[in-house]
Amino acid sequence: MRTSQYLLGTLKEIPADAEVVSHQLMLRAGMVRRVASGLYTWTPTGLRVLRKVERIVREEMNATGAIEILMPMVQPADLWQESGRLDDYGPELLRLKDRHQRDFVLGPTHEEVISELVRKEVSSYKQLPLNLFQIQTKFRDEIRPRFGVMRSREFIMKDAYSFHTSEACLEKTYQAMYDAYSRIFTRLGLNFRPVIADTGSIGGSMSHEFHVLASSGEDDIAFSSESDYAANVELAEAVAPAAERSAATEEMVKTATPDTKTIQHLVEQFNVPVEKTLKTLIVHGVSETDQPNLVALVLRGDHNLNEIKAAKIEGLLSPLEFANDDEIREATGVSPGSIGPVGLPLRTIVDRSAAVVSDFVTGANEDGFHLFGVNWERDVACTEVADLRDVIEGDLSPCGKGTLSIARGIEVGHIFQLGTTYSDAMKVGVLNETGKNQNLTMGCYGIGVSRIVAAAIEQNHDDNGIIWPASMAPFDVCILPMNMHKSVRVKEVAEQLYSDLKTAGFEVIFDDRKERPGVMFADMELIGIPHTIVIGERNLDEQAVEYTSRSSSDKVKMPISDVVNYLKAL
RNA sequence: CGGCGAUUAGCGCAGUUUGGUAGCGCACUUGGUUUGGGUCCAAGGGGUCGCAGGUUCAAAUCCUGCAUCGCCGACCA
Numbered sequence: 210m211r212t213s214q215y216l217l218g219t220l221k222e223i224p225a226d227a228e229v230v231s232h233q234l235m236l237r238a239g240m241v242r243r244v245a246s247g248l249y250t251w252t253p254t255g256l257r258v259l260r261k262v263e264r265i266v267r268e269e270m271n272a273t274g275a276i277e278i279l280m281p282m283v284q285p286a287d288l289w290q291e292s293g294r295l296d297d298y299g300p301e302l303l304r305l306k307d308r309h310q311r312d313f314v315l316g317p318t319h320e321e322v323i324s325e326l327v328r329k330e331v332s333s334y335k336q337l338p339l340n341l342f343q344i345q346t347k348f349r350d351e352i353r354p355r356f357g358v359m360r361s362r363e364f365i366m367k368d369a370y371s372f373h374t375s376e377a378c379l380e381k382t383y384q385a386m387y388d389a390y391s392r393i394f395t396r397l398g399l400n401f402r403p404v405i406a407d408t409g410s411i412g413g414s415m416s417h418e419f420h421v422l423a424s425s426g427e428d429d430i431a432f433s434s435e436s437d438y439a440a441n442v443e444l445a446e447a448v449a450p451a452a453e454r455s456a457a458t459e460e461m462v463k464t465a466t467p468d469t470k471t472i473q474h475l476v477e478q479f480n481v482p483v484e485k486t487l488k489t490l491i492v493h494g495v496s497e498t499d500q501p502n503l504v505a506l507v508l509r510g511d512h513n514l515n516e517i518k519a520a521k522i523e524g525l526l527s528p529l530e531f532a533n534d535d536e537i538r539e540a541t542g543v544s545p546g547s548i549g550p551v552g553l554p555l556r557t558i559v560d561r562s563a564a565v566v567s568d569f570v571t572g573a574n575e576d577g578f579h580l581f582g583v584n585w586e587r588d589v590a591c592t593e594v595a596d597l598r599d600v601i602e603g604d605l606s607p608c609g610k611g612t613l614s615i616a617r618g619i620e621v622g623h624i625f626q627l628g629t630t631y632s633d634a635m636k637v638g639v640l641n642e643t644g645k646n647q648n649l650t651m652g653c654y655g656i657g658v659s660r661i662v663a664a665a666i667e668q669n670h671d672d673n674g675i676i677w678p679a680s681m682a683p684f685d686v687c688i689l690p691m692n693m694h695k696s697v698r699v700k701e702v703a704e705q706l707y708s709d710l711k712t713a714g715f716e717v718i719f720d721d722r723k724e725r726p727g728v729m730f731a732d733m734e735l736i737g738i739p740h741t742i743v744i745g746e747r748n749l750d751e752q753a754v755e756y757t758s759r760s761s762s763d764k765v766k767m768p769i770s771d772v773v774n775y776l777k778a779l
Numbered sequence: 780c781g782g783c784g785a786u787u788a789g790c791g792c793a794g795u796u797u798g799g800u801a802g803c804g805c806a807c808u809u810g811g812u813u814u815g816g817g818u819c820c821a822a823g824g825g826g827u828c829g830c831a832g833g834u835u836c837a838a839a840u841c842c843u844g845c846a847u848c849g850c851c852g853a854c855c856a
Contacts, residue, residue, distance in 0.1 A: 220790070220805095220806090221790095221805065221806080221817065222790060222791055222804095222805060222806090223791090224790075224791085225790090225791065225792090225849090226848080226849060226850095228849095228850090245847090245848095246847090246848070246849090298856095299854090299855075300854095300855095301855070301856075317856080318856080349855095349856075351855080352780085352853090352854060352855070353849095353850095353854090355849095355850095528854090528855085620856090623856080655856090689815090691814075691815055692814055692815085695814075724817095725813080725814060725815095725816080725817075725818065726814070726815045726816060727814095727815080727816035727817050727818080728816085728817055729815095729816090729817095730815085730816050730817085731816070731817045732817085734816095743815075745815055746815095747815070755815090
């Protein structure tokens with residue numbers, strides 16, 4: 210490709226709205242352009258990278274025996290009615306009508322369509338197992354699209370769906386997908402970790418996410434220092450403290466604490482260690498009547514409530530819903546900020562870590578007062594204990610070995626064992642060996658193809674621009690001729706090398722613009738081409754050119770005749 | 780959905796307080812200069828000042844409404 214005949218679209222200035230470095234660099238390198246909120250055009254350089262990612266994903270999926278199909282993005286709402294998700298999915302599901310006023314949705318995922326296909330096409334256990342995948346555009350009407358293609362509304366995803374007559378068979382495919390994903394992200398040159406994940410609204414029993422580690426990630430991942438254990442903080446278990454609760458040493462005292470509404474304030478004003486404070490959060494329980502059924506959750510002041518864990522507790526609303534100030538006052542007679550477990554007329558669930566604190570400080574259930582020196586059992590019953598909090602740095606690992614550390618990750622893959630949720634709802638069954646109908650056990654496996662491009666940049670860049678892993682680079686090598694329009698020798702050598710490298714199978718970008726050298730260097734570094742051949746009068750007397758690598762500052766002078774073999778050997 | 784903010788050339792912004800000729804930098808075009816790291820000089824093209832009303836002799840500027848975009852929060856495969 211000659212730059213003079215290409216749409217390069219590099220920008221010198223940093224676009225104002227781009228927050229994260231990958232978004233900035235994708236705009237500056239001419240990879241994407243925004244069309245509307247969360248919608249992007251992939252310009253030539255960006256599309257080349259996207260295709261590289263797709264190719265690797267496709268190769269590895271094919272290698273596992275999965276079979277590629279392509280399903281429509283526009284899907285009949287009837288199918289979603291059937292699975293029950295038309296009501297459940299919420300506003301992220303974009304609904305639309307055609308000219309006949311028939312209802313459709315833009316597919317955010319394809320469980321319904323694939324289930325419909327399989328129930329029509331597959332009727333015998335002999336046709337199973339089956340793993341079908343596609344690489345296709347999805348649409349999710351995100352509340353707040355951001356970070357460029359990292360969280361956009363329209364995006365490209367590889368999604369696969371497997372069908373089985375037994376759990377054991379599903380587990381085998383699940384493991385094959387796990388392994389394939391590991392190979393894919395390794396080939397893409399990414400620093401990634403598989404982590405145990407929440408199954409979320411998709412449901413199912415077992416799930417792993419694959420995260421690219423990057424500070425701009427939107428998820429927190431907990432790792433064990435001593436083992437392979439890694440889990441999304443959403444799910445990571447906060448193990449019960451090994452130590453027993455210490456004996457009470459203080460009397461319970463009610464103290465006036467006017468204007469003290471937060472834990473931070475309590476700690477600062479009354480010089481209490483934050484680990485000795487307990488906070489009480491009021492949430493909605495499942496209610497049989499119109500009246501709210503409130504439940505209290507008690508945590509240590511320095512711990513965060515994990516809403517996913519809490520929502521899984523019997524009797525609590527899922528998703529979790531916080532009570533508002535009026536509801537709290539109605540039920541307890543006190544304002545948020547002074548609530549505590551002592552004498553609280555609500556079901557009270559205590560976090561494991563909060564349950565072992567002694568001599569603690571907490572709200573007195575009286576506006577403007579807190580109780581100091583409170584102890585469980587002596588002053589207030591502690592009947593219900595559960596894991597309610599997010600794990601934090603230094604917690605014991607649930608695997609039993611080591612402690613946890615926490616890092617940010619970008620979710621680029623997610624695999625689920627779905628079970629029969631969809632096949633039951635949509636009656637996806639076959640006749641088994643005994644001639645009986647049996648609903649199929651399903652798995653589903655997603656990879657965020659467009660997100661991978663952004664994630665790779667987050668992990669691979671410097672002040673000058675992107676540094677592509679070889680497998681993703683839009684071009685393998687660029688040819689930079691110095692002052693070609695003045696030097697016939699430079700032009701001849703550049704043209705010859707361009708031709709030779711293409712013949713040797715390289716994807717080459719040849720910067721034949723009439724630009725100053727600095728402009729060429731800057732553009733090619735910004736775009737992140739791994740290998741550069743610089744051709745200048747300076748070295749031509751010796752029939753030599755210069756090689757530079759984007760990922761290191763290596764510069765190698767070599768005879769023109771060596772270039773093809775040198776690049777082949779890299 | 781709530782709070783805050785923005786909208787002026789392709790991009791980044793000033794001008795709005797105090798109404799009176801539409802500006803700057805980058806990018807683009809032309810000519811010259813320079814030539815191994817985002818040159819320098821000169822000339823030029825490009826605007827319904829988000830949209831719709833209103834006030835006024837006169838509106839980018841003041842008033843009203845709307846739209847779009849962004850940030851924070853809530854929410855969330």
